[in-house]
Amino acid sequence: MIQVNNIRLRIFRSRLLYVTVCVFSGLTAIPLLAILGEVLIKGWKQLGWAFFTEATPNAYKAMMAASAGEPIPGGIANGIIGTFLMLIIAAVVAIPVGIFCGICLSEYRKSWFATFVSYLTDLLQGTPSIIIGIITYIWVVVPMKGYSALAGSVALFIMMLPLIIRSTEETMKVLPETLKEAGLALGGSYWRVMLQVMLPSALGSIFTGILLAISRVVGETAPLMFTALGGAAISWNVTKPMSAVPLLIWEFFNDPNLQSLIWGASLFLLTFVLLLNLLAKRIAKKWKI
């Protein structure tokens, strides 16, 4: 029971909770600032034209440069190209499939099939990224008899798909039913109404969902380790192993000779991911249904 008599103690307790909540909430911001600061301070020195246009040096070159007291030559162009190639291939497949699947789940929301697929989507979204890596290895790398950027794209596709489905489904579900009815009443055929009335009005949030999906997978390392593998040269051939920025960071982390490139690469990745996040937030605010 609440003690009614001790009013001072109760007010004190209430204030104490208030202060505690504020202090601990403030503390949560520290890791973000610490990580941003760390990456920024150590990373910006490495950034330069060459960092974005040249491929990763091999360990020998890096060692020679280090022993001569020079900065390590080269950059992360191979990783940037790989990241974007794999992302584009993954997105080109995942976006239409995801949007169509999301529409389907919203349209047939009362059927057992949609409920089942909806739960499976949640399951897929929660699957650890390392499992996606293993599965893509089994599905793509083994039959193709070798690591390839294509395998990396498949892994990223599997990771993106549930995110896009979810955002499409949720947006379509909150669109007013009258919108569809109005379209149909005007004589529009079902597919026309869905694609030219419903989808455009949902596009803002779906686009936000896509941006968030991209920002989620662009930093993924685990699914690429056994699929795209990595490579030191700039390569455009998607049937061959290819590097990606997070893979390069992992490589630099494990190779003492290349360690000084690590923060520049991290700064690039972090900036890209956080900008995508902020952009998605802005769009979500602007295009709110």
Place this chain on the structure above:
Amino acid sequence: MQDKIFRVLLILSAVVVPLIGGGIIYSLTVDSTGAFEQFGFWNFVFSDDWVTTAGKEKYGALPFITGTLLTTFLALIMCIPFSLPVALFTGEYFRGKKIATFLGTVTDLLAGIPSIIYGLWGFYILRGVFMELNFSPQGSGILTAAFVLAIMIVPYAASLSAEFIKMVPSDLKEGAYAMGATRAEVIRRVVFPMAGSGIFSAYILAIGRALGETMAVTMLIGNTNQMPDTLRTTGNTMASIIANQFGEADGLKLSSLIAIGLLLFLITAVINIIGKILIRRARRV
């Protein structure tokens, strides 16, 4: 006609999801049979052997299952004192205010930072701090990994919990205030009981995330294959052993690693499905 094609397309794209989901279970099961046949399912799960010498190969998953459960549990404990205040801050105290939106953005960005960058930060900065504080001899280990894991799951737990705290009807709160309750009492006796099941499911989903987290943990846990005896020792989780050894594995070892993958998949799947069922139920109320 076109409508029919459109509907078929819709269904076809929806079939992709069960295909992938079923395919994952099928492929993991098929490719792990080698290990399970060799050692037996329960023997594999409860054995702490990890002998890679050719001819005497023997693999067991227990140290990694322990490592995963231990880091996840510790991360959960460490994340609560931060995620709950953030949830109260954004969902109750400063609900709708600018400062709450700002904190929301901060936690969203925290959720957006790639795992590998958390790993780098933990390895180069936090490890030094932990050594300085004498938490563990090399600075890396179960405790360090769990700490970074805790930071990584705070945003998920906080934003979901805040969603449920916001859903508590204000007439209930106003009723309590009218009866003379203080803010803390309202939170304890109205907000928590009303939002409790939702907050609980938020933490279940946070656990689901922590279980499968790979890169940051791999970089910080120290990667040793024995049973962790104290929190200060190094170890391995199911995800980190796969990340470390899958690349050069073949034969029985590959199959054992895939078996560990299957176990990890099953554990996270069960946790996630429970979390999602609870959350759907909590949202309906």
